Amino acid sequence: MTTTPRAQGATVWLTGLPSAGKTTIARILAGRLRSEGHRVEVLDGDEVRRFLSAGLGFSRADRNTNVQRIGLVAEVLARNGVLTVVPVIAPYADSREAVRKRHDVSGTPYFEVHVATPVEVCSRRDVKGLYARQAAGQLKGLTGVDDPYEAPVDPALALQTQHQTPQESADLVHAMLAARGLV
Numbered sequence: 001m002t003t004t005p006r007a008q009g010a011t012v013w014l015t016g017l018p019s020a021g022k023t024t025i026a027r028i029l030a031g032r033l034r035s036e037g038h039r040v041e042v043l044d045g046d047e048v049r050r051f052l053s054a055g056l057g058f059s060r061a062d063r064n065t066n067v068q069r070i071g072l073v074a075e076v077l078a079r080n081g082v083l084t085v086v087p088v089i090a091p092y093a094d095s096r097e098a099v100r101k102r103h104d105v106s107g108t109p110y111f112e113v114h115v116a117t118p119v120e121v122c123s124r125r126d127v128k129g130l131y132a133r134q135a136a137g138q139l140k141g142l143t144g145v146d147d148p149y150e151a152p153v154d155p156a157l158a159l160q161t162q163h164q165t166p167q168e169s170a171d172l173v174h175a176m177l178a179a180r181g182l183v
């Protein structure tokens, strides 16, 4: 019996503030990768929080639990040949490092992409109205405003989305994967 070699998977973690552009870039990138014939999954933060992480809030401990759960699923998918795109804030460096280590153990490629949109731009975009609610005193602990965001020190890529179209940002992530021989 012959077996076909498994495609090379990888995890691309898009970290950044609310409204930075993580979800938008993930969708465009995933669409392009699928059209090129790759197996692709997007682990969307909001969807994960409705199911896999139902009941978790936004304390440091809960955010870490959320990120570790997503990291586990991403690594399993990526190890099995899926290009796994993760648009999740993941505000703490030690949480992200633990996810990287999990990938290192199995030799699975892991890339941190910083969607590095400045907070002023994010709060103007305010896709879900969170910045307005925080400013009105209706929400506490908003990442990047009154809760920490530890920016990646050495990301595979940093995107200044305020100077790019969504398509340009997604294409830069694609080019990063291409340069590493993954697509």
Ligand SMILES: Nc1ncnc2c1ncn2[C@@H]1O[C@H](COP(=O)(O)OS(=O)(=O)O)[C@@H](OP(=O)(O)O)[C@H]1O
Binding pocket: 017, 018, 019, 022, 023, 045, 046, 049, 058, 062, 063, 064, 066, 067, 087, 088, 089, 090, 091, 128, 130, 140, 141, 142, 143, 147
């Ligand atoms: N306090 C507070 N801080 C940050 N984000 C908040 C908060 N409350 C609700 N939300 C919404 O939840 C989404 C973030 O979920 P994540 O799972 O990506 O966050 S984390 O990695 O566990 O920190 C996030 O989604 P995105 O806007 O797509 O980033 C927000 O819409």
Ligand SMILES: Nc1ncnc2c1ncn2[C@@H]1O[C@H](COP(=O)(O)OP(=O)(O)O)[C@@H](O)[C@H]1O
Binding pocket: 016, 017, 018, 019, 020, 021, 022, 023, 024, 025, 087, 125, 127, 160, 161, 162, 163, 164, 165, 166, 167, 169
């Ligand atoms: N270069 C860009 N990349 C991604 N999103 C962008 C870009 N330029 C403008 N935007 C807009 O910013 C918003 C980002 O929202 P979203 O992707 O939901 O952010 P997040 O998932 O980080 O909370 C969208 O309305 C999107 O159209």
